[in-house]
Amino acid sequence: MKAMILEQPGSPLKAVELPDPEPGAQQIQVSITACGVCRTDLHVVDGDLTEPKLPIVPGHEIVGRVSALGASVEGFEIGDRVGIPWLGHTCGCCSYCRSGAENLCDEPGFTGYQIDGGYAEKTVADARFCFALQSERSDAELAPLLCAGLIGYRSLVMAGSDARRLGIYGFGAAAHIVAQVARYQQREIYAFTSPGDDAAQQFARDLGAVWAGDSDHPCPVELDAAIIFAPVGSLLPAALRALRKGGVVVCGGIHMSDIPSFPYNILWGERVVRSVANLTRQDAIDFLALAPKVPVHTRVEEFPLAQANQALQALRNGQLTGAAVLIP
Ligand SMILES: [Zn+2]
Numbered sequence: 001m002k003a004m005i006l007e008q009p010g011s012p013l014k015a016v017e018l019p020d021p022e023p024g025a026q027q028i029q030v031s032i033t034a035c036g037v038c039r040t041d042l043h044v045v046d047g048d049l050t051e052p053k054l055p056i057v058p059g060h061e062i063v064g065r066v067s068a069l070g071a072s073v074e075g076f077e078i079g080d081r082v083g084i085p086w087l088g089h090t091c092g093c094c095s096y097c098r099s100g101a102e103n104l105c106d107e108p109g110f111t112g113y114q115i116d117g118g119y120a121e122k123t124v125a126d127a128r129f130c131f132a133l134q135s136e137r138s139d140a141e142l143a144p145l146l147c148a149g150l151i152g153y154r155s156l157v158m159a160g161s162d163a164r165r166l167g168i169y170g171f172g173a174a175a176h177i178v179a180q181v182a183r184y185q186q187r188e189i190y191a192f193t194s195p196g197d198d199a200a201q202q203f204a205r206d207l208g209a210v211w212a213g214d215s216d217h218p219c220p221v222e223l224d225a226a227i228i229f230a231p232v233g234s235l236l237p238a239a240l241r242a243l244r245k246g247g248v249v250v251c252g253g254i255h256m257s258d259i260p261s262f263p264y265n266i267l268w269g270e271r272v273v274r275s276v277a278n279l280t281r282q283d284a285i286d287f288l289a290l291a292p293k294v295p296v297h298t299r300v301e302e303f304p305l306a307q308a309n310q311a312l313q314a315l316r317n318g319q320l321t322g323a324a325v326l327i328p
């Protein structure tokens with residue numbers, strides 16, 4: 001099979017030919033039809049995340065068809081359309097796993113980071129961490145739901161069900177999905193982008209944001225909650241300043257530049273700062289059931305698998321509107 005691999009962080013992905021991976025007892029083999037490009041992939045490739053298996057096939061927004069079954073797999077048939085997300089393995093026995101917080105597992109395995117992922121024609125994955133995808137949407141349109149959608153959804157839940165005025169900082173793949181869910185839940189969206197990014201601001205308005213503007217601009221209202229998707233630490237004090245008393249700032253990314261110091265009085269008033277890490281399988285079940293009801297339409301830009309480096313560069317440069325998806 002063809003695959004794009006990372007041999008060393010800081011270097012471009014390399015196109016290689018690998019043997020088809022064989023499924024273990026609990027695994028399914030999946031013929032990949034689409035794999036989304038997530039900012040986390042960029043952090044792995046750039047070396048911001050320091051524990052990759054090397055070489056690694058990146059990619060954790062995988063859609064494909066089951067092409068072989070391990071001996072112990074239950075619940076999947078050959079030909080089923082499945083999604084494979086970031087959470088690829090948990091220990092099942094640590095205190096987090098036992099308390100419904102498997103996203104915080106002490107011994108996790110993540111797809112496209114410690115487990116070979118979706119920048120390839122085929123992959124294998126533990127069937128217990130895969131999800132059947134029943135939808136009329138195309139494979140490419142579904143791919144971004146597997147991480148941008150799931151992490152975005154978890155971030156939205158952490159923002160609180162009573163957060164009506166919601167700020168979103170960074171309007172890329174995750175934000176464009178979250179905005180649709182938030183609108184469906186009758187929340188007001190205030191979208192902040194890099195100063196002067198008119199295309200992203202228009203994109204936010206097209207998706208129902210009541211206001212969109214530059215991130216260095218004060219918010220026109222007091223927010224109940226804010227979600228930061230951009231990996232920019234200076235947005236955290238900016239978001240805190242926009243928040244009402246008791247409001248929450250959710251950091252939705254896996255990596256962020258350093259957060260500058262800020263005066264205590266912008267946190268005072270029981271404002272909360274928190275991060276969101278990974279996903280639980282229950283998040284996936286909940287979100288994949290909700291998405292068709294909204295319904296979530298993803299805007300995707302397709303790249304051939306061999307152009308994975310160009311897709312990553314487009315994401316790095318902020319040149320995408322919506323999500324990049326690799327097509328093997
Ligand atoms: Zn665990």
Ligand SMILES: [Zn+2]
Pocket residue numbers: 038039040041060086147148
């Ligand atoms: Zn991701």
